[in-house]
Amino acid sequence: MNTDEGTFCLVLHSHLPWLLHHGSWPVGEEWLYQAWTHSYLRVFDLLHRFADEGKQDVLTLGVTPVLAAQLDDPYALRGVHEWIGHWQLRAQQAAQRWRGDALLRELAAEEHRTAVAAAEQLQTDWRHGLSPMLRPLVDAEVVELLGGPLTHPFQPLLAEDVRAFALAEGLADTRLRIGHRPEGIWAPECGYTPGLEHDYAAAGVRRFLVDGPALRGRTHVARPVGETDVLCFGRDLEVTYRVWSPKAGYPGHAAYRDFHTWDHAVGIKPSRVTGKQVPPPEKAPYDAARAAQTVHAHVKDFVDTVVQRLRDLREQHGRPALVIAAYDTELFGHWWHEGPMWLEGVLRALPEAGVRVTTLRGAAEAGHVGDPVELPASSWGSGKDWRVWDGEQVADMVQSNDELQQRLLRTVAKIGSTTRDPAADQLVREALLALSSDWAFMVTKNSAADYARRRAAEHTDRFFLLADALDAGRTAQAAALADQQRAADHLFGQLDARRLQRSET
Numbered sequence: 001m002n003t004d005e006g007t008f009c010l011v012l013h014s015h016l017p018w019l020l021h022h023g024s025w026p027v028g029e030e031w032l033y034q035a036w037t038h039s040y041l042r043v044f045d046l047l048h049r050f051a052d053e054g055k056q057d058v059l060t061l062g063v064t065p066v067l068a069a070q071l072d073d074p075y076a077l078r079g080v081h082e083w084i085g086h087w088q089l090r091a092q093q094a095a096q097r098w099r100g101d102a103l104l105r106e107l108a109a110e111e112h113r114t115a116v117a118a119a120e121q122l123q124t125d126w127r128h129g130l131s132p133m134l135r136p137l138v139d140a141e142v143v144e145l146l147g148g149p150l151t152h153p154f155q156p157l158l159a160e161d162v163r164a165f166a167l168a169e170g171l172a173d174t175r176l177r178i179g180h181r182p183e184g185i186w187a188p189e190c191g192y193t194p195g196l197e198h199d200y201a202a203a204g205v206r207r208f209l210v211d212g213p214a215l216r217g218r219t220h221v222a223r224p225v226g227e228t229d230v231l232c233f234g235r236d237l238e239v240t241y242r243v244w245s246p247k248a249g250y251p252g253h254a255a256y257r258d259f260h261t262w263d264h265a266v267g268i269k270p271s272r273v274t275g276k277q278v279p280p281p282e283k284a285p286y287d288a289a290r291a292a293q294t295v296h297a298h299v300k301d302f303v304d305t306v307v308q309r310l311r312d313l314r315e316q317h318g319r320p321a322l323v324i325a326a327y328d329t330e331l332f333g334h335w336w337h338e339g340p341m342w343l344e345g346v347l348r349a350l351p352e353a354g355v356r357v358t359t360l361r362g363a364a365e366a367g368h369v370g371d372p373v374e375l376p377a378s379s380w381g382s383g384k385d386w387r388v389w390d391g392e393q394v395a396d397m398v399q400s401n402d403e404l405q406q407r408l409l410r411t412v413a414k415i416g417s418t419t420r421d422p423a424a425d426q427l428v429r430e431a432l433l434a435l436s437s438d439w440a441f442m443v444t445k446n447s448a449a450d451y452a453r454r455r456a457a458e459h460t461d462r463f464f465l466l467a468d469a470l471d472a473g474r475t476a477q478a479a480a481l482a483d484q485q486r487a488a489d490h491l492f493g494q495l496d497a498r499r500l501q502r503s504e505t
Contacts, residue, residue: 006310071130144359147182
């Protein structure tokens with residue numbers, strides 16, 4: 001197949017914070033189950049179909065350890081089945097409620113068919129969780145897998161020892177689940193601080209993502225960072241924002257299903273976007289055929305955009321170019337109902353247009369590597385700096401996290417290293433959950449900010465209660481507290497606090 005136009009990499013980042021046992025609606029387990037059934041099932045179905053066709057290097061897939069822990073958890077597997085049962089009942093209720101409208105009646109029928117199919121997939125292919133679904137894709141090199149730190153903390157704001165520990169444990173957790181230790185990571189929030197490349201090199205990380213502005217838009221090649229051989233790959237915003245832009249991105253098209261408008265009597269979204277200024281009661285009913293036609297038009301537009309971008313970059317730099325588009329996996333299906341259909345269309349149409357589609361590893365092996373670069377402090381958040389995670393709105397959380405990390409290192413240093421201590425392990429677990437980057441993001445963006453503050457405070461309070469007991473030598477109390485905390489937060493069962501001690505030496 002002709003691939004003269006250049007190289008394209010699609011990178012998907014799959015992540016949700018730890019939600020199990022921490023509420024259901026409007027934020028909590030429901031968030032996980034919606035993303036699981038609306039995004040993960042559909043994206044993995046596409047990837048397994050590509051695998052059946054013998055395709056390799058389809059895309060680069062990041063899966064955070066904290067998300068993998070939830071999708072492998074037996075409690076979550078039971079919970080999502082129950083949620084799907086309610087989904088089927090809601091679809092049946094919608095069919096009765098909407099029986100006078102042909103479009104909505106068909107939408108209700110399709111919702112029911114989708115819910116039934118999801119239940120069947122989870123009872124068969126997904127019956128043991130995510131890991132058995134992901135490993136064959138990695139084994140067959142259909143995808144390149146990216147890992148990351150355990151609970152998705154914003155790395156630039158971590159103490160060096162905590163940062164190294166969270167990353168090493170995250171990579172080890174992925175190897176335990178999948179049988180492969182990732183060579184690349186999606187750094188949480190694409191957060192970077194100068195010198196982080198040395199941490200990556202020490203941990204065996206060879207590739208990571210930054211946002212385009214960190215490279216001043218020069219994203220047409222990967223670049224070694226500083227004096228290391230660790231490569232950074234930059235997101236091409238000119239291409240990525242064809243989808244992602246809140247002002248002009250594809251998901252906001254009038255024909256697509258509206259994410260924000262619900263029929264609350266049945267808990268199903270009945271409308272198409274219709275218009276950005278149209279109030280919910282006046283939005284038109286969703287028309288699947290109209291949406292499918294729009295998907296085809298947007299596939300063509302995206303492919304044309306990629307091809308033209310590659311041609312422009314080749315002319316500008318005098319060499320075959322690389323374009324990277326990177327998105328949250330949850331965009332495809334959960335946030336953007338038609339997203340998986342668009343995704344498949346693009347991945348099939350780009351090679352037909354003469355574009356080589358591959359992974360970050362494949363792009364590096366093909367020679368898309370330029371001169372070394374010194375990166376500035378950066379992220380993919382607002383302003384492309386750290387303001388989302390260390391700005392005025394979350395200054396109290398930043399201070400609390402600093403105090404927590406100092407206490408964590410002091411307390412762990414005092415604990416004997418000869419015998420594993422479940423209370424110390426739980427102390428580290430609660431600390432890492434408190435340090436999740438999601439809480440500050442949600443507060444700064446005013447997205448379920450109360451929930452985020454409550455979660456951060458809850459884990460912080462549990463941490464300090466346990467730290468006080470351990471520091472005072474109240475071993476029985478510490479053991480009892482740890483048992484209580486594990487009832488809600490029993491993830492990463494292999495986590496061993498003694499390894500944090502060793503990372504300090």
